[in-house]
Amino acid sequence: MSWVQQLRANEAICNRAPSAHNTQPWRPEYHADRIVIDVDAARSLPDSDPTGRDLALGIGAFVETCLIVSAELGLSVAAAPGPQLIPAANRYRTPFTIADVEARRVARGPYEPGYVDADVIADLEPGIAHVPTRDLAPDLEVADRWMFGTPPVAVELRDWLRLSPRHPRYHLDGLTDRALALSRSEAWALSAALRAYRVTRRLGLAALLAASGRGLLRYDGSVLVLLADGDDRIAAGRRLLRTWLTLARHGLAVHPLSQLLDCPATAARLAERVGGQPLAVFRVGHPLAEPVRSARRM
Ligand SMILES: Cc1cc2nc3c(=O)[nH]c(=O)nc-3n(C[C@H](O)[C@H](O)[C@H](O)COP(=O)(O)O)c2cc1C
Incomplete structure (x- = not known):
């Protein structure tokens, strides 16, 4: 061969x-x-x-x-x-x-409190900034509200959600209820809200969904930010994967929070805070529950 x-x-x-x-x-x-x-x-x-x-x-x-x-x-x-x-x-x-x-797998449930050790950060390739979770909690709420309140963005997310095992693509791609660490009732509520998005948006769905993620960063933990080093985004993706695998070798899981970069207001504030161009943002820590293995096409 x-x-x-x-x-x-x-x-x-x-x-x-x-x-x-x-x-x-x-x-x-x-x-x-x-x-x-x-x-x-x-x-x-x-x-x-x-x-x-x-x-x-x-x-x-x-x-x-x-x-x-x-x-x-x-x-x-x-x-x-x-x-x-x-x-x-x-x-x-x-x-x-x-x-x-x-x-390797992303872990979206709760993490044990605690910051990433300085020697773990020293083991990562250059171009990583550290921000305490609590410092980003208010902006995560702003970014979530933007995400759920911006119809094309929310609809695109809806198209990749597989919130019930009955979904025909549950085992192939997208984000399952289990991967998102949602309980059965949370998955049902999210699914119903997004199905009726036009109506629920007017009823304040964005605020409601943003509020559900409010606690995510309200503990003493670490968020790491991958900074651009030139224009080569493929090289940055390779560095991102190596960074996640290095953290995994230290027993640490990651949970990306890209909405902080997608929402223009929070992206600008994050860039100013870290003094560079952020390409990926993820909290890092020890998850309280074992994350599930995500679906793949094969
Ligand atoms: C560039 C990039 C951005 C991502 N952004 C998010 C995000 O904002 N929120 C999230 O929960 N997961 C995010 N993820 C994680 C993916 O959803 C995850 O990799 C995918 O569902 C497969 O799951 P696995 O990594 O556990 O195998 C991101 C992954 C990549 C590579």
């Missing part, structure tokens, strides 16, 4: 890469001696991610995941602009393994 065929045979592991709303927007095109990582436009989020920031980060995370998988398979593969995977002289050097890729 060629290296392309071997990596293709392990596509299901590469698909464990994270992506916003679990859209899995990558579309690998397998050629004889290279793999071009194309974007599936139907899996982009034009309303919630108009600049394509999260799309590029997800593609970058997929590229990095493919490289980790290829290294463990003993294949000499490198990433090249495109992005694409091409043959290389040596195996990709990475401390991470297929087991790390398989074990």
